Amino acid sequence: MLIFKHLLTPFYPCQLCGVDSQQQHSLCGDCWQQLPWLKNHVQRQERQIQVACHYDYPIDRIIQKFKYEQQLHFQDLLAGSLIALRLPKVQAIVPMPISHERLAQRGYNQALVIGKIVARHLNIPIWQPVSRHDLHAQKGLSRLERMQNIQSQFQIKPQLKLRYRRVLIIDDVVTTGSSINALSLQLEQLGCQKIYAACIASAEH
Structure with missing residues (x-):
């Protein structure tokens, strides 16, 4: 039998x-x-970010294949690494936005694909209150100018009605943390009181 x-x-x-x-x-x-587990917090731009793995083999190659080679079958694996963390109790998931140009090139926002799986697991909604524009050339800019350049990419969407106070930003890889910081500043303007962030992997910056 x-x-x-x-x-x-x-x-x-x-x-x-x-x-x-x-x-x-x-x-x-x-x-x-x-897997090259880290399961810890890293500090970037004075913000604490939960990280599942080190950006080492094989997770680095998996993220690259998922992000640039349309190998979407890795989405459950990557989302699962975040679900393995002790994620905070929040009201909504905020996937890291990408520009319209990047979306047209890639065909999807990798953070949104992963964020939807995490959101279903936590039984909370996806919230996308901020849009992102193309990054201007960084060459020749000082560190402060580079940070201001990145911050200028993120803009609050007009006529926004939904508001949440406790949110979790989801992204694939954190390096300097500039994008998470810039997005967090916009979310603070929207009245978010607790802004957490979780990334699949942390790379050297």
Whole structure:
């Protein structure tokens, strides 16, 4: 009877090793355990950001494939790394916005794709109150000018009615933290009192 039951159970191979069956967010148990976990906070721009992994192999390559090569089958794995964190209790998820030009090139906002999975898991809505414009050339600018340049990308959408006080920003990789800081400043203007941030990976800055 056990053998017969096993034969009826579909085999979904691990997305990394392809040998063992999926157990955790499309990975087998061993591959899941061997991800370059960090599961800690990093401080960028005087803001605490929860981070799931170091930006090391294989998570770095997975993010690149997901972000630039339209390999969307990695979305459950990447969202699962965030779900593995002790995420704060919030009212809404705010995915890091991308510009219309970047969206047209890529076809999707990777932070929104991941954010939707996390939002379903937490049973809270997605909130997108801020739009993002193309970044002007950074060459030749001082550090302060670069920060001001990034901040100028983010603008509150007009005629906004929905408001939340406790929100969680979701992004894929944090380096300097400038984008998270710029988005947070806009959310503060909207009356957000608690703004948290969580990223899949942290890269050296």
